[in-house]
Amino acid sequence: MDTCLGLALDWFRSIETSEEAELTSTEPEPGGADDVDGERSGHDVDVLVVGGGQAGLAMSEHLSERGITHLVLERHRIAERWRSQRWDTLVANGPAWHDRFPSLEFVDVEPDAFASKEQVADYFVAYAEKIGAPVRCGVEVTAVRRNTGAPGFWVQSSAGSLNTRFVVAATGPFQRPVIPPIVPPDAGPVQIHSSAYRNPAQLPEGAVLVVGAGSSGVQIADDLRRSGRRVYLSVGPHDRPPRRYRGRDFCWWLGVLGKWDADTPPQGAEHVTIAVSGARGGHTVDFRALAGDGIHLVGMTTSFDGGRLRFAPDLGENITGGDASYLRLLDEADAYVARNGLDLPEEPRARIVGPDPQCVRDPLLELDLADAGVTSIVWATGFATDYGWLHVDAFDENGQPKHRRGVSAEPGVYFLGLPWLSRRGSSFIWGVWHDAKYVADHIVTQQGYLAYGADTSGAAI
Numbered sequence: 001m002d003t004c005l006g007l008a009l010d011w012f013r014s015i016e017t018s019e020e021a022e023l024t025s026t027e028p029e030p031g032g033a034d035d036v037d038g039e040r041s042g043h044d045v046d047v048l049v050v051g052g053g054q055a056g057l058a059m060s061e062h063l064s065e066r067g068i069t070h071l072v073l074e075r076h077r078i079a080e081r082w083r084s085q086r087w088d089t090l091v092a093n094g095p096a097w098h099d100r101f102p103s104l105e106f107v108d109v110e111p112d113a114f115a116s117k118e119q120v121a122d123y124f125v126a127y128a129e130k131i132g133a134p135v136r137c138g139v140e141v142t143a144v145r146r147n148t149g150a151p152g153f154w155v156q157s158s159a160g161s162l163n164t165r166f167v168v169a170a171t172g173p174f175q176r177p178v179i180p181p182i183v184p185p186d187a188g189p190v191q192i193h194s195s196a197y198r199n200p201a202q203l204p205e206g207a208v209l210v211v212g213a214g215s216s217g218v219q220i221a222d223d224l225r226r227s228g229r230r231v232y233l234s235v236g237p238h239d240r241p242p243r244r245y246r247g248r249d250f251c252w253w254l255g256v257l258g259k260w261d262a263d264t265p266p267q268g269a270e271h272v273t274i275a276v277s278g279a280r281g282g283h284t285v286d287f288r289a290l291a292g293d294g295i296h297l298v299g300m301t302t303s304f305d306g307g308r309l310r311f312a313p314d315l316g317e318n319i320t321g322g323d324a325s326y327l328r329l330l331d332e333a334d335a336y337v338a339r340n341g342l343d344l345p346e347e348p349r350a351r352i353v354g355p356d357p358q359c360v361r362d363p364l365l366e367l368d369l370a371d372a373g374v375t376s377i378v379w380a381t382g383f384a385t386d387y388g389w390l391h392v393d394a395f396d397e398n399g400q401p402k403h404r405r406g407v408s409a410e411p412g413v414y415f416l417g418l419p420w421l422s423r424r425g426s427s428f429i430w431g432v433w434h435d436a437k438y439v440a441d442h443i444v445t446q447q448g449y450l451a452y453g454a455d456t457s458g459a460a461i
């Protein structure tokens with residue numbers, strides 16, 4: 001509760017009885033009169049925002065600007081995942097000038113530097129204070145159901161229940177760690193997900209296999225190698241942009257080239273992970289350099305049998321694919337410079353791609369974990385969503401949210417912060433702010449419809 005702002009709506013404060021105040025509300029009468037005004041309608045708030053990370057705060061800012069009563073419920077602390085679900089040395093992948101909301105700069109981080117995870121979390125606490133976000137921390141939303149015979153939703157939480165007209169699910173793009181069922185839990189090595197990795201000392205002595213070569217996998221492998229561990233890194237298909245090119249960070253290049261705004265790929269299209277790092281002042285992720293530092297690269301991890309792990313023979317192809325994405329961005333950047341007559345220093349050396357290391361030329365296809373002394377596996381293999389609390393008709397047969405730009409298939413329910421919600425930038429700090437604006441506008445429009453006729457008939461649509 002230490003970062004809980006204890007800020008809530010006035011009506012809400014008035015029913016609080018203590019720090020751990022219960023939310024209390026009466027379930028609406030089926031068919032009861034209703035309008036968009038919270039008090040008259042029996043709705044405690046117009047909008048309930050579930051989750052107090054960056055998405056929940058962005059939503060709060062836009063709702064406040066539009067004068068919409070709302071409450072943000074966060075089960076832990078503001079920006080909790082940045083505090084307790086990231087490794088110790090993690091810094092933001094983008095520079096401080098970029099990875100932030102428009103109306104607040106980092107005070108303690110130089111614009112071109114990379115904020116530590118604690119600085120990012122502190123930034124969001126400061127942001128919540130700045131915008132006076134009505135956040136209640138330590139309250140978990142356990143169930144949301146559509147009211148029957150009355151508009152809106154009935155919300156149950158660890159602190160009681162309330163009634164809301166709209167619900168925004170801002171519970172994160174990365175909710176439930178996913179570990180592919182390849183190595184049985186009792187196979188020997190300690191197995192953890194990247195979200196549980198903190199530092200090398202947490203793992204038993206011995207070599208470590210890191211599976212996954214997105215930003216998390218490469219950074220964790222590097223962290224372990226620098227502590228003196230023997231490390232194997234299982235590399236799948238990836239993109240790897242240059243950290244800086246011609247004096248500009250890749251975040252800038254993706255911005256001017258319109259790539260952050262790239263449209264959501266069609267459902268089922270293959271998602272390619274992106275390998276970037278802000279560690280140690282920021283550097284281009286270069287798998288050859290990682291191999292040069294002593295990390296043994298292997299292909300995709302495919303199966304496990306009799307203590308032996310097998311890897312696909314795709315390492316060379318994956319490295320080449322990453323190189324191609326890197327060189328493509330340099331080409332596009334050069335074309336942009338030429339087209340706009342910019343005076344940015346040429347950087348021909350950036351195009352030099354070194355020779356493949358031995359582990360790429362002659363890739364390991366099998367590894368006996370005991371012989372290799374592998375005592376731990378860190379699975380940097382991504383996340384799934386978990387909306388077990390949201391009992392509405394807004395999911396497809398695979399449990400994935402059905403929505404368009406966050407506006408769900410269930411009227412009144414919104415999703416925010418999901419990868420590719422509207423564009424590439426949607427799950428990133430700066431991108432979610434723009435998506436929240438769209439969702440807030442949608443809610444205002446809906447409120448307009450719902451208010452129509454309320455004055456004369458006493459009931460909204």
Ligand SMILES: Cc1cc2nc3c(=O)[nH]c(=O)nc-3n(C[C@H](O)[C@H](O)[C@H](O)COP(=O)(O)OP(=O)(O)OC[C@H]3O[C@@H](n4cnc5c(N)ncnc54)[C@H](O)[C@@H]3O)c2cc1C
Pocket residue numbers: 050051052053054055056073074075076077078079080081082086091092093094099139140141142170171172173174216389416417418427428429430432
């Ligand atoms: C390792 C890693 C590094 C990243 N680095 C960057 C970066 O450098 N730059 C960048 O822009 N993005 C980065 N991201 C992506 C993104 O910015 C983060 O994932 C960010 O945490 C997403 O914010 P969010 O508010 O959408 O979700 P979250 O931060 O996940 O916040 C959701 C909140 O909802 C709460 N919650 C969940 N369920 C409930 C419930 N039922 N009731 C109440 N509360 C609930 C959770 O406690 C949590 O605090 C990174 C992601 C990862 C995994």
